[in-house]
Amino acid sequence: MQNVIEVKNVKKVYRLYNQPIDRLKESLSVKRKNYHKDFYALDDISFTVEKGQSVGIIGTNGSGKSTMLKIITGVLTPTDGEVKVNGKISALLELGAGFNMDYTGIENIYMNGTMMGFSKKEMDAKLPEILNFADIGDFVYQPVKSYSSGMFVRLAFALAINVEPEILIVDEALSVGDVFFQAKCYHRMDELRAKGTTILMVTHDMGSVMKYCDKVVLLNRGKRIAEGKPGEMVDLYKKILAGQYKQLEEMLDDTIDKQKQKAEENSELLKNSLGSSQETETKQLMKNEMTVNPNVNEYGNGKAEIYDFGILDEKGKLTNLVLKGEYFTIKERIRFNAHIEAPVFTYTLRDKKGNDLSGTNTMFESADVKPVDKGDEYEVSFRQKMNLQGGEYLISMSCTGFEQGKHTVYHRLYDLLNITVISNKNTVGVYDMESEVKLKRK
Secondary structure: OOEEEEEEEEEEEEEEEOOHHHHHHHHHOOOOOOOEEEEEEEEEEEEEEEOOOEEEEEOOOOOOHHHHHHHHOOOOOOOEEEEEEOOOEEEEOOOOOOOOOOOEHHHHHHHHHHHOOOOHHHHHHHHHHHHHHHOOHHHHHOEHHHOOHHHHHHHHHHHHHOOOOOEEEEEOHHHOOOHHHHHHHHHHHHHHHHOOOEEEEEOOOHHHHHHHOOEEEEEEOOEEEEEEOHHHHHHHHHHHHOOOHHHHHHOOOOOHHHHHHHHHHHHHHHHHHOOOOHHHHHHHOHHHHOOEOOOOEEEOOOOEEEEEEEEEOOOOOEOOEEEOOOEEEEEEEEEEOOOEOOOEEEEEEEOOOOOEEEEEEOOOOOOOOOOEOOOOEEEEEEEEEOOEOOEEEEEEEEEEEEEOOEEEEEEEEEEEEEEEEEOOOOOOOOEOOOOOOOOOOO
8 A cells, every 4th residue: 555644753852941041042152052951742753654544643641643743744844854745635733723814714715725736716616515514604704803713613624624635634623613513523534534535633532543543653752652453552542541651661562462461461460469568569559550539538437448449441451441332340449447247338430520320339239248357358349331421430439338227438439530431432311221223124
């Protein structure tokens, strides 16, 4: 296949000065003394994009994703390395960045079309489709400085994806506008893919990555970590989010299969070594690999302590990200500081507004715990299928019970962990009923 984008050993270095006067001092220094520090926004990045391929670039904030797209589109010049592009690019970076605020919508459409290399006759033919997609009515004849942010986004997006680009470059643009406009944009993306348009996209939406991308490039702190199939790269990205970057670095020279094997071995070692000593326990607690709420609401009478906890995905990896439709496990480890007749272990899953969405406990599940004494420890695992829609949720945990008929909280951790559900198909509401649809023509 023909490569339409080739990125070779690209570096982008910025000089950082502690104060503005340092820049002048450096320029006037006879001995050429440096007053700056080099910041590598991109450090020796290489990858290719084949014709008709959909490629995603993912990574945490500050990884250099947007900088890379700006270099490819010519907005920025690399400090070193080169980029070759073979095809007509339409870029959705900063929407409407090329618009003249004093021009009308129509005038901006023709001006940007000319900049893309289209003749007036060609833009005349494309105009009805652009206006129909933007759907902003007679405002197209008004200066764009009078537009609302929503109208501005609609026009910019409509122009970018209706000029039949050979290469479409998208930077988080699919997250703008209302839900109806986003649906229209996604539909148009599907049409472009079907026509063989090459797509290069940056997004934090792992559902879009899984749905649209044939290949994914993973960046972190300006460096290319790996590239490969979407599922494999999302797994590695989850490791970075879970603060396991040092472990990831150790695996970079291995294949994806070796990475998985090593992760499984490490997971088994973790299970076997927990509790061998207090020092080892501190280093290998599950919670150390999780994103934990720093302002968790914690209370109870202290007769029990939830000293460790974690979320494990279907492959047994500790993570705050779970794929919709897959099984995941919530684990709690509890240490008892007093005799308790019948402790109950619980978890609750809430939305960001505090509404209870789901949850259970050992009493509901008929997994009764026998009387415990001071020094006893238990581990409880709640395994279930993730059927919530894609989005952000919160998990609370507790150890409770009943003393003299009164409900008693021994230890509760409220809104302890966040859990991000990644989905490439959301239905109505918060819960997917997993409907089976059959059609019969009569």
